[in-house]
Amino acid sequence: MIEVKNITKKYGKFIAVDDISFEVKDHEIIGFLGPNGAGKSTTMNMITGYIEPSRGKIIINGYDISKSPKKAKRQIGYMPENVPLYNELTVKEFLNYMAELKNVKKKEKKEAINKIIEETGLKDVENKIIKKISRGYKQRVSLAGALVGNPDILILDEPTVGLDPKQITEIRTLIKKLGKSHTVILSSHILPEVSQICQKVIIINKGKILAIDTPENLEDQTKAENSILITVEDKENNMNKINSKIKAIKDIKLVKDNEDGTKQYLIIANKDNDIRKDLFDVLPKENITIFELKQTETTLEDAFLKVINNKESEIKKAENKGVTKKKRREEELNKMNKQDRRKAKKEDKKAERKAKKEQFNLEWEKEKEENKKIKEEAKLRKKEKNKSNKKASAKKEVIDKSSKINKKEVKNKSSKTNKKGGKK
Amino acid sequence: MWAIYKKELKNYFLSPIGYVYIGIFLLACSLFFYLDIFTYQSSDFANLFGSSSTVLTFIVPVLTMRMFAEERKNGTEQILLTSPKSITQIVLGKFCAAVSVVIIATLATLMYFLVLKCFGVPHIATALVSILGFALLSIAYVSFGMFASSITENQIIAAVISVGFFLLSWFLPSMIYSASNFSLMYAFYMSFMNGTIAIDNLTLLLSFTLMFVLFTIIVIQKRKLVK
Structure with missing residues (x-):
């Protein structure tokens, strides 16, 4: 379960991700869809804790990624864009290192790595240096790295870019298989891929979510x-x-x-x-x-283009309104005398400042309220935790008692059966 | 932390950097051993470090420049920073690996001591103190080199920043006398070379190291906000 709440990421004045919130339930495959530079990777990087959002919070299986990063990151397997890998290691060494980074127990390590190597079809290259294997294999190594440690959530950033058609279908079937036991978020700008693999699609453009729905519904909407x-x-x-x-x-x-x-x-x-x-x-x-x-x-492609075009035209309209207003005002000013013009300009500036101040105040108050809410939520959570702890401890006692009784019964039974066996 | 330490140390010796560092360092030491000790026929082992500490200015940056800059450029820091290891663990793991290489090189200078022992009667306690001082000096240099590597994406810039800083701490005291109190190299010259451990110089070296390790951790933590 991933909860993304009102996250915003700003770089100076540029807003890469603008107030996004969504939820991903367990064992769901979600596709991030959007043109290049839409904010897909930024959002994913924020979910994995690589980047800190400017505002908002992300909760992964109940852990806030910025407050308890270790516990939250343990739930996630991340395959970054452009598949960064340690080129001087062999495939097996790399996976070993990943296992150590993810605190996999020593006893289980060898078995787990062998299983993953088989799953991702890396048996042929397991002892080769990563620098020397082909792009397709590198992609698979990166995916294998994400799978190490058996995380609940897999986040795959453009997993099929740069692969040949056969490899693409292989990776797709692998992702589908993984989706049965994992929560998967993947990003792509290839539409058929998303509509094939994913149960839910998030269309995102210029840092804003345009639509969240199943691929079928999206197709229907535009039809x-x-x-x-x-x-x-x-x-x-x-x-x-x-x-x-x-x-x-x-x-x-x-x-x-x-x-x-x-x-x-x-x-x-x-x-x-x-x-x-x-x-x-x-x-x-x-x-x-x-x-x-x-x-x-109608294909998802149509849906995608339609959604994006609609929103863009809306934004453009709003912008155009502002521009025409300004132009009109300028024309009016040009008709006036010099003195009047000065006065009018001053007044305009005053009004602008006022508007800015008001907006700032509004935002400030909003932030205050949000902080209050967050504090209250934390309090509630603490209370719940205490309650559940108490309950759990109470339950434990009950379970202990019952298990003792069960054990006794089992013992009795087993002894009886033993006796019977002995007799036979 | 140990996972990162092991991998980094292995990396130093999988790539030529570890060998280059130790090789050049020992080459310089041999040279100064011949020039400072052999030609004067003295048995003062500490003399060896007088000149070879200047070599650190140029070779420590070679060792440290790739620590974070390379990972940042290749994008592999994404793997590290999204793993369930804290930033402190990551930084300490890398730092300890580099320190290990430096200490291996420093301990290798003991062979000159053995050579001296064949021909004279060197004082072992002063020799050990000077080795300790030299190790502390190189560790302090490593901490600054690591910091320089963490603030940039370009390895060469990281190396230039650290060389520049080390040169400053080398030459500034001869221009401004009061700067010698804060110069790492002078802290080494003033006490350890003579076979004495002075608390103020020891504190300078250790606190400098600690400061830049902390700075590195802070830099990487804060970069999350602006990346």
Whole structure:
């Protein structure tokens, strides 16, 4: 369980991640989707504790990453972007080192590493120096490094970049397999990948979350219309009359006039009506033969572009408003006298300052409230902890007692069976 | 911490850096052994360190420049900083590894003592004190070199910063007399070379080391905010 609460990351004036919050439940595979520079890696780096957010907090399995980093980091396996590795070590040495870094017990280490090497298909290169293995293998070594120590949460930053198609499918199936026993967050700018692997998609652009949903829902959302591509032989040109026969049809467009006498049309209908059956019923009656009928599918790609474009146009509109306002004001000022202009400019500046101050005050108060909330939450958590501790200790006593009784019973039984066995 | 220590130490001897450091250091020592002791026919072992401490100015940065700068440039610090090890553990692990290399080199100078013993009667206590002093001096240098490596991504800049600082602490006292109280090399010259351990000089060396180890930890902790 990962809870990301209102995190913001600023670099000077540039805001890389802007007030993002979301939740990832156990054993979920989540995909971060966004164009380059959207803030995917920054968000992931913050979740793993590599970067400290400017504001907000991240809680991993109940541990705050900035307050109890050791416990939180123990839950996470991280495969960074660009696969940084120690080039002078061999694959096995590297995994050994990772195991030591992650406090894997000495007895379990060898077995665990061998298991991971097998899982990620690194058997052939396990004794080679990392510098000399190919990019695909390096990617796998990095993934193996994330798997060491059996963490609950896997965070994979662009896991399939730079691989050949066979390796990509291999890594995908591996991630799917891992998703059954781990929580996985992965980032990508390849859409089919995300829609194949992930149960949930977070679309992010310019540091803001644009949508959180399942891939199917996202596709549905953008499918405002139901469009059908149809190829027909239509000798009497009856296609235009169909509009009146099937009422659900909104529009018919001629797409292509094939030279063999067939024509391709695009029929657009309402989202809720499936008109394919009607078409099959009606068209033959109008002396039209159907050659091909296909429902066009909207892909996640469409959803992605649509969501991003919508938001961008909104932002641009807002910006344009500001710009036109300024221009108008300038024109007004130009019409005035010199003295009046000065006065007006001064007043403008005053108003600006006032607005800034007000905004600052608002933010300040918000921050105060947030801090209060955080403190209260911490208090509550402490109380709960105490309570649960008490309960646990009480339970323990009960369990101890019952286990003692059970043991006695088991002993009795076993002794009986032994006796029986002896008799036999 | 031990995981990092082991890996770093191994790294020094997998790459040529460890050998280069020890090799050049011993080469310089041999040279000064010949020039300062053999030609004067003295049996004062401490004389060896008088000149070879200046060599530290140029070879310690070679050893320390890659400590954090390389990891930062290759991105492998992402592996380290997202592992469940605290920053203190990471810094101490790396520091101890570099210190081990330095101490190995320092202990190797004992062979000159054995050579001297064949031809004369050197005083063993003063020799040991001077070796201790020399080890402390090199450890202090390592701590500053590590700090320089942590503030930049470029190994060469890290090396230049440390060489510059060591040169300052070497030459500043001859221009401004009061600076000699704070010069590491002078702290070594004033007492350890003569076979005495003065508390103020010992404190200077140890506190300097501690200060820059702490600075390194703080730098890496604070960099989380601006990365």
